[in-house]
Amino acid sequence: MKSLPNPIALPDSLSRATDATLLPDRALAGLVAGAALVSGLLLLWAAGNVALAAGFAAALIAACALMLVFRKLYPPQGVGDGAIDWALTRAAADNEGVAIAITDRAGRLVCANDLFGEWFQGFPVPPGLPVGQGGVSQLTAAARQAWRDGEGQVDLIEANGARYAARVMRAGRTEDHLLWRVTRHRTLDxxxxxxxxxxxxxxxxxxxxxxxxxxxxxxxxxxxxxxxxxxxxxxxxxxxxxxxxxxxxxxxxxxxxxxxxxxxxxxxxxxxxxxxxxxxxxxxxxxxxxxxxxxxxxxxxxxxxxxxxxxxxxxxxxxxxxxxxxxxxxxxxxxxxxxxxxxxxxxxxxxxxxxxxxxxxxxxxxxxxxxxxxxxxxxxxxxxxxxxxxxxxxxxxxxxxxxxxxxxxxxxxxxxxxxxSKLKRQAEQATKMQAVGQLAGGVAHDFNNILTAIIGHCDLMMMRHQPGDSDYDDIQQIKSNSSRAANLTRQLLAFSRQQTLRPQVLQLPDAVSEVSNLLKRLLGETVNLVINHGRDLGAVRADPGQLEQVIVNLAVNARDAMQSRSSGGTLTIQTYALPASEVRALGSEILPIANYTALKMSDNGSGIPSEILSKIFEPFFTTKEVGKGTGLGLSTVYGIVKQSGGFIFADSKLGEGTVFTIYLPVHQAEAVVEAVTPKKAKQGELWGSGTILLVEDEDMVRAVAERALTRHGYTVLTATNGEEALEVLAGDIAIDLLVSDVVMPTMDGPTMVKIARETFPDMPILFMSGYAEEQLRKSIDLDRVAFLPKPFSVHQLAEAAKAAITPK
The missing domain is CATH 3.30.450.20 (PAS domain)
Structure with missing residues (x-):
């Protein structure tokens, strides 16, 4: 076993304790005898009774003798007896046919066996193995799952022309290490x-x-x-x-x-x-x-x-x-x-x-x-x-x-x-879905910048017009259409798992109750809605708004599937607890063993043919007529569930109906640093003062944000990239708030903020981006940072600036 880089050593206190237990028996006997003599003389001086003093000294010496006899019969074991035998550990690890590596909480490689170094030259630190960008992303996701659930796995990655599977487990006395086990796919040689x-x-x-x-x-x-x-x-x-x-x-x-x-x-x-x-x-x-x-x-x-x-x-x-x-x-x-x-x-x-x-x-x-x-x-x-x-x-x-x-x-x-062929198809499908996801995320990001400018200019124009003006309705219509386009970009981001989520700890029955009235209106009078809730449901952590969208999308699909029935149909929504013991009994290779809270939605509609059941979560796949479906509904559902750490399965029989089951992991209570979100404020409460440095590489977004902040009383300085922003900060003008885009050319926002914090450690920061906040926060190691997702309105920008610049 190759140790990297922290050798294991006994603590000083334990070393001293070990030395103390190794005192020679003769020296210990002399020490106790001297102590007995001194104690007897002190008792004789205090009590004046020779018999009492002699008896006390004799009893003390007898106790010492008994202790020495006991020590001879049962000698203490040295600390070294319990030390780790690294030779034995290496033999066990190197004879397993499994590449093993251990990383600590800081992501450093602690140790690895020789097979790991043979398969991956230079002992790279997981998840940064030479398995391509897609493989690294899968390993990173498995590591996050292991930290959260105790275990994660990757079924197929490729490196140096070989196929591997990886399993990641949280290990150690305090569970502060990750154990990586990499095995080769067994193929017939x-x-x-x-x-x-x-x-x-x-x-x-x-x-x-x-x-x-x-x-x-x-x-x-x-x-x-x-x-x-x-x-x-x-x-x-x-x-x-x-x-x-x-x-x-x-x-x-x-x-x-x-x-x-x-x-x-x-x-x-x-x-x-x-x-x-x-x-x-x-x-x-x-x-x-x-x-x-x-x-x-x-x-x-x-x-x-x-x-x-x-x-x-x-x-x-x-x-x-x-x-x-x-x-x-x-x-x-x-x-x-x-x-x-x-x-x-x-x-x-x-x-x-x-x-x-x-x-x-x-x-x-x-x-x-x-x-x-x-x-x-x-x-x-x-x-x-x-x-x-x-x-x-x-x-x-x-x-x-x-x-x-x-x-x-x-x-x-x-x-x-x-x-x-099966492994090849899985690898091709994973590569295709990753490429489509990256494309969707990039397109959504660019659209968010454009929509930010459109919505912002609409808000600025509406400040100069009142309801009833000839142009007011047209401006309102432009803003409404822009909001619909923003919903489309959110669907693309949800599919690529880059959507901005606002996760909260909640109960699934509460989320179902919130949307039940809307479901009754959507389903109509011919569809009967039945809701059953189980007992002892664990809390889950998810975005309530996005969870409602999942329920609505599945309900609308169920309604469409039951339209062919003359007597209508029944949509049943059921919540129940699924403990780890029942998950283990299922024997699923996909569902990790953990405690889950499940949401099952079943209908008695026309069902889904078996040949297309495996394709329903693919983007742009739809069985509806041309013009009646975009093919993003179920792919959006899939993306929201996966981004929330859950799993979704579909089961259907043609002519009998379809069942969708969602498993969300039970949330474990822990100290969670929540995102800084602005509180709702009235228009009159959004006016402020101070100097804001606005850093944005997109001209149209920078222009509308500058005008919006200026109209709300702020003095605004602008910069097109991180280098220009640092030059402004080095000037004589005091900056009260730094508003910056995250992704910029030459120097991105987080890098610029880290440099600025060295000189201005207490400066409040407001990041704005079209990418997902959850993804960005994993890569931004900064505290006291607020986040504003694109596209945003003038009102939302003013709210976020007011909340960030106001002392807490």
């Missing part, structure tokens, strides 16, 4: 499996059946061989044959008959069968099977009607999907691996290889098998086909000619790539 088969018991069984087998590399040298091959090719079963040139061990005569060079011209003729382990790879290793002619002549290899039992046993043992056909292309034998890869049901056996593929590929497969079966094609080749049971993705079918096996003329190889 045909080279290793073949080598193990050849050199182990399987190779001996093949030799007993008269089959010699060797694994030969692309360069033509032997990498492994069974004992039967060694005995025939080199003279003895234990001969060192690895690394020798395979061709030099064989000879052939004018008629092309192959024999072992060791046996010479009088040796038994051999039948040779070749099977490449991989397709599409240069210099791939190849399995070569050699069989004596005498076995072929005796009919033990291939007889009338198919292959021999020992050859079938050989093909069944190999970890690759293999099948044999005759010259006409009919199947003679199919092993279990081939059946699984082809998607064959148990007990079914196709007649021709073409029966396994889609109609467009039947002719190509039949023609290729015929050419190999008649000897028109040499060695082996690959053909890309689409299986009838899995037509979505093409697979590689390897076809090779077989000679000397009776009726068996063609060897087919098909690899089961279902698990690999």
């Amino acid at each position: 045909l080279r290793t499996e073949s080598r193990r088969l050849i050199e182990g018991e399987g190779g001996d069984r093949l030799g007993e059946a008269g089959i010699m087998v060797a694994l030969v590399g692309g360069e033509g040298r032997i990498r492994a061989a069974n004992r039967a091959f060694n005995a025939r090719a080199a003279g003895r079963p234990d001969a060192p044959i690895e690394g020798r040139d395979f061709v030099t061990l064989l000879v052939s005569d004018r008629e092309g008959v192959i024999r072992f060079a060791q046996e010479g011209a009088k040796g038994t003729a051999l039948r040779l069968m070749q099977m490449p382990l991989e397709t599409g790879v240069i210099d791939t290793p190849t399995l070569l099977f050699l069989i004596d002619d005498e076995y072929a002549a005796s009919g033990r290899i291939a007889g009338k009607g198919g292959t021999g039992s020992h050859l079938q046993a050989l093909l069944s043992m190999l970890p690759l999907g293999l099948a044999l056909t005759d010259r006409d292309g009919r199947f003679l034998f199919v092993n279990d691996a081939f059946a699984r890869a082809a998607g064959l049901e148990e007990g079914t056996m196709p007649v021709y290889p073409g029966d396994l593929v889609v109609g467009e590929d039947k002719a190509a497969v039949a023609d290729t098998v015929r050419r190999f079966g008649t000897g028109q094609q040499a060695l082996s080749g690959d053909i890309a086909v689409r299986l009838l049971n899995h037509p979505e993705e093409p697979v590689a079918l390897t076809i090779a000619g077989a000679r000397g096996l009776g009726e068996a003329a063609v060897l087919l190889s098909l690899k089961d790539t279902s698990e690999e």
